[in-house]
Amino acid sequence: MFFVSMILLASLIGCNYPGGGPASQPDAQYTQAAKTLAVQMTAIAGTGGQVNGTVQPGIETSSPSVQSNTPPATAIPTSTSTPPPTATLTQVPTPTENLKLLYSTDFSKETGWYTAQNDNFGFAYTDGGYEIYVNIVQANIWSIREQSYADVILEVNAERMAGPEDGYYGLMCRQVDSNNYYAFVIGSDGFYGIGKMQDGEFQFLKSWTDATGTIKQGTKVFNKIRADCIGDMLLLYVNGQRMIETKDTDFKEGVTGLIAGTQQKPGLQALFDDFAIYKPLG
Numbered sequence: 001m002f003f004v005s006m007i008l009l010a011s012l013i014g015c016n017y018p019g020g021g022p023a024s025q026p027d028a029q030y031t032q033a034a035k036t037l038a039v040q041m042t043a044i045a046g047t048g049g050q051v052n053g054t055v056q057p058g059i060e061t062s063s064p065s066v067q068s069n070t071p072p073a074t075a076i077p078t079s080t081s082t083p084p085p086t087a088t089l090t091q092v093p094t095p096t097e098n099l100k101l102l103y104s105t106d107f108s109k110e111t112g113w114y115t116a117q118n119d120n121f122g123f124a125y126t127d128g129g130y131e132i133y134v135n136i137v138q139a140n141i142w143s144i145r146e147q148s149y150a151d152v153i154l155e156v157n158a159e160r161m162a163g164p165e166d167g168y169y170g171l172m173c174r175q176v177d178s179n180n181y182y183a184f185v186i187g188s189d190g191f192y193g194i195g196k197m198q199d200g201e202f203q204f205l206k207s208w209t210d211a212t213g214t215i216k217q218g219t220k221v222f223n224k225i226r227a228d229c230i231g232d233m234l235l236l237y238v239n240g241q242r243m244i245e246t247k248d249t250d251f252k253e254g255v256t257g258l259i260a261g262t263q264q265k266p267g268l269q270a271l272f273d274d275f276a277i278y279k280p281l282g
Contacts, residue, residue: 098280099153100279100281102147103145121133121134121135129271130275131270134262134267135266136262137263139261144255145255148254149173152230153227153278154226154256155171155224155274156258156275158222158270158272159271162268162269164268165187165189167188167261167265168187168263169185169186170259171183171185171258172256172258176251181251181254182234184236185259188215188221191207191210192208192243195207205248206244210243212241214238223238224240228280233246258272
């Protein structure tokens with residue numbers, strides 16, 4: 001039996017978003033400008049789900065946070081370092097014998113993930129997957145599991161069902177609380193990046209726009225996203241290709257989950273399937 005509690009986090013959040021399109025620069029960290037009201041909401045899924053094929057019970061909880069910051073009106077890059085050249089992208093197999101499966105679900109059954117619908121956001125089991133709906137501009141909405149991990153590898157299939165192209169979706173690791181976590185996301189316009197929320201301020205540590213065709217663009221097209229959080233290394237893979245990596249030492253351990261976010265337009269519908277959590281065995 002699952003016990004669910006939900007608290008809407010209404011806050012002024014400092015969210016530094018990427019400048020869209022091919023002109024975007026990597027490693028972009030952005031200045032802050034106009035104030036915009038954003039809403040941030042946390043949904044925590046319990047231990048319910050499949051661990052080596054077994055359904056486990058769990059508890060769902062959430063905690064409020066209110067902050068005041070100023071998100072950007074424009075994106076101004078402050079770094080011009082580049083990601084690995086296209087020719088060096090490395091094919092990475094799906095995790096097999098070197099990893100221990102800790103949890104998996106294909107969302108074909110309701111296994112304890114939060115469900116709710118309102119005008120601002122929604123969580124639902126639909127079309128054989130798990131949908132996160134974001135109808136707020138410049139907002140991150142997520143659903144996370146309660147188990148905490150240090151070194152972890154995550155995988156999920158994700159697609160944009162509908163909504164703005166500049167929205168993004170993917171995985172998150174080491175969420176210490178609602179104001180501190182790492183995010184590994186892509187957009188159906190080819191955007192990809194590793195983001196960091198710290199003390200309520202969100203920025204992309206590294207980001208880029210795919211020009212190789214690795215990211216399948218458009219709606220209702222799944223991409224396999226993988227996030228490695230190992231030591232101080234953070235790596236993002238898409239469809240078996242290593243896309244970008246960076247180092248960060250601020251968050252050592254935390255919970256994992258799924259995330260979807262908007263920039264200038266609301267109405268993003270992201271669908272997730274085949275979510276898995278692995279422990280690297282060295």
